Amino acid sequence: MEQKVFVYNTLTRTKEEFIPLDAPYVGMYVCGPTVYSDAHLGNARTYISFDLIFRYLTHLGYKVRYVRNITDAGHLEGDADEGEDKISKKAKLAKLEPMEIVQKYSTGFHDIMRTFNVLPPSIEPTATGHIIEQIELVKIMLAKGAAYEVNGSVYFDVEKYNQTTDYGILSGRHLEDLLNNTRTLGGQDEKRGKLDFALWIKAKPEHLMKWPSPWSIGFPGWHLECSAMSHKYLGEQFDIHGGGLDLIPTHHTNEVAQNIACYGKSPARYWVHTNMLTVNGQKMSKSLGNSFLPHELFSGDNAILNKGYSPMTVRFFMLQAHYRSTLDFSNDAMEASEKGFKRLMNAFSLLESLQASGTTEVEIQPLMDRCYEALNDDFNSPILIAELFEASRIINSVHDNKLKIDEVNLALLKTLMHTFVTGILGLLNEQASSDELPHVLDFIMNLRSEAKINRDYATSDKIRDGLQKIGFQLKDSKEGTTWSKI
Known part of the structure; x- marks a missing residue:
């Protein structure tokens, strides 16, 4: 039957x-990671959620072009228009090239995504691979009067934009409230308004990642x-445009403004956001000492x-949990989840x-x-x-002859489980994923048999109890001796 999806x-x-x-x-389009550190669980939650959406829409027969970017330049400390580039700062501390940092953490991110059985996107573009396209967008915004240039940097004029279009349409916040709650930032003297954000930033001599442009040797703003x-x-x-809830107030709000300024329309018709961890x-944070990375969660x-x-x-x-x-x-x-997953x-x-058994119940x-x-x-x-x-429950009852x-309902039951468990939820049966498991257990049982022959009953019991746990x-x-899953 045809499915109507509500978002x-x-x-x-x-x-x-x-x-x-x-x-x-x-x-x-889903905003990808800034690759200056290990992928964290917030990243994982967002991309697992959009993996579910990608899988389901594909299952329904849609031909999905899923674009998830890699931010490898332009994301400054504090998510603002000041401070060092996060990747450049890490490179300086490690005495490496910025692209070595990008390579290391991009590889780590992809490894984590594979471990979680997250399907790769259709396209995974990088910010540094699209400098020309970003410069062209800045030219359009300057030509349309939505942006202005000061000393080699280019800024988006938020208050001018808000005269014709609601700047806070995505966040639900009014411009007056935003202005009252915005503190003065570095570079503020160059900007016409407190909320104006950088489209292109003139690089200081010590800045590592920079490119030529019509305005200066510099680098693009993060939102661009x-x-x-x-x-x-x-x-x-x-x-669909997606990302974490934390991107709504600034990053996604500015994306909407840039797109409307250039093309007269919001980039996406449906904005989908995942909640926090x-x-x-x-709240999970390093400062509270309660954060952990995926590999720590795997190892304990x-x-x-x-x-x-x-x-x-x-x-x-x-x-x-709902996304x-x-x-x-x-x-x-x-x-509790571990028990549920095993069940x-x-x-x-x-x-x-x-096995099918006559008239269905x-x-x-x-x-x-x-x-x-x-x-x-x-x-x-x-x-x-x-x-x-x-x-x-039905599977267990059929298995136990209860x-x-x-045949028809059994075939449908098998289709249901394969479709939703592995195909759409993307869950793999880890119990069945290793052909080596029976050999490992046979080896352990042989060790136990030797312990019993040597009358080392303490070791024999320890092996039995350990396996049971x-x-x-x-x-x-x-x-x-035989073994079975509990």
Whole structure:
């Protein structure tokens, strides 16, 4: 059946039916990372959320061009128009070339995305690869009177723009409030207004990353790059623009202003934003000492974690919360997710062994419909997961001969699980991912047998109890010892 998808649009603050500009083609732009440090869990949450959206729209038959950029220049400290470039500063401290920093952290970001089974975007442009396009946009804004040049730097004139267009249309904030709450920043004496932002910045002699332009040797403003790259690959207007909630007040607000100034329209029709992460109810931050990186979450090598969790457990945990809700990390929440994920995957593992048995006692189509309804309602992954637990209950009941199912419904049940668990949620069955596991367990059981022969019962019991703690039960009999998943 044809699916009607409804998306919460930050621009209108309502859920709207998703109607692409040029179906079946869909253009989606998501602001990517600034590659000056390790990818953090906030990054991961955002890109896992948009991976779900990308997968689902593709599943529905849309031809999605997904553009997710890499910021490798122009992002200054404090996200403003002053201070050092974040990448250049890191390069100076490490006595490396800026592009060595970019290469290192871009590779690390891609490694983390693969670990979380996040599909790569269709195009991954870089800011430094699109300097010419950014200069051309600045020329357009100058020609249209939306920007002005001072001493080799070019600024966007916010108050002039606001005379004809609401500058705070995306954030919902009025210009007067923004002006009253804006502190004086460096470079302020060059600007006509407190809210004006840099499109091109004249480089100081010590600045490492700089390019020639009609105005000066300098570098582009942070907000300009996304406007240039989204326009190049998706056009003057496209379907979805995404990113974290923290990008709304400044970065995305300025993108909207740049696009309207150049082309007379907002770059995207639907603005989609992911919410923030907290730890035990507090905002995650280095200053509070409660932040941790993905690899620390996998290994458990962090003081606030009781143990490590597998990448798919973490992905499952993130998808158990709706992308627009706050996601709170705690040891209890992670352990509950780990149990839930194992329960789902244990049922998934039983799928191929299920047998049809005469007249069915369960109809799968209503369950399938509810799975689609969940995702059609603003990609509601927690409701979808609840429905998949119902599917798991049915699988276990059929496996235990407590429920009959015919061939048609069994085939539909298998389709449902493969479609939603692996295809759309992107969850991999880590239990089944290693062909080496049986050999490893056989080796451990042989060690235990040797301990028993040597009457080292303490070691024998320690091996048995240790395996039980991590989910493997040993059963001794006259024929030998066998193992099974708990």
